[in-house]
Amino acid sequence: MKAGIHPEYREVLFHDVSNDFKxxxxxxxxxxxxxxxxxxxxxxxxxxxxxxxHPFYTGKHKIVDTAGRVDKFRKKFGTVGSKTQMAE
Structure with a gap:
């Protein structure tokens, strides 16, 4: 391999801030x-x-909303098409 053109491949610690997993x-x-x-x-x-x-691996449904996108959507559209409304 040519020297000096490849990025450094090293050990890195990844920290999942949602549940403090490292x-x-x-x-x-x-x-x-x-x-x-x-x-x-x-x-x-x-x-x-x-x-x-991640819900796929944990089997639990969890909304990850760091920028208020879900609340903004709910304010704009309400509960249109939600499962509870469709069941009625």
Whole structure:
């Protein structure tokens, strides 16, 4: 391989902020933050959804709304087409 053209492939700590789950994997992602985990310093990447919080893997329905999009939608459209309204 040519020297100097490939990104650095290193261990990175990913932190799922929705449930405080952390895992280490190898990645080339660039990050400015670092964190000490189990006595070693790793680059830190914060994520909102991982296998520990995604409904497909957990079997639980959870709305992830960081920007108020769901509330904005409900204000605009109300409960049109919701399951409770359709059942009536």
């Amino acid at each position: 895992f280490i994997t190898r990645s080339t992602i660039n990050t400015r933050e670092k964190i000490e985990f189990e006595g070693t310093e790793y680059p830190l990447v914060k994520i909102e959804v991982s296998s520990e919080s």
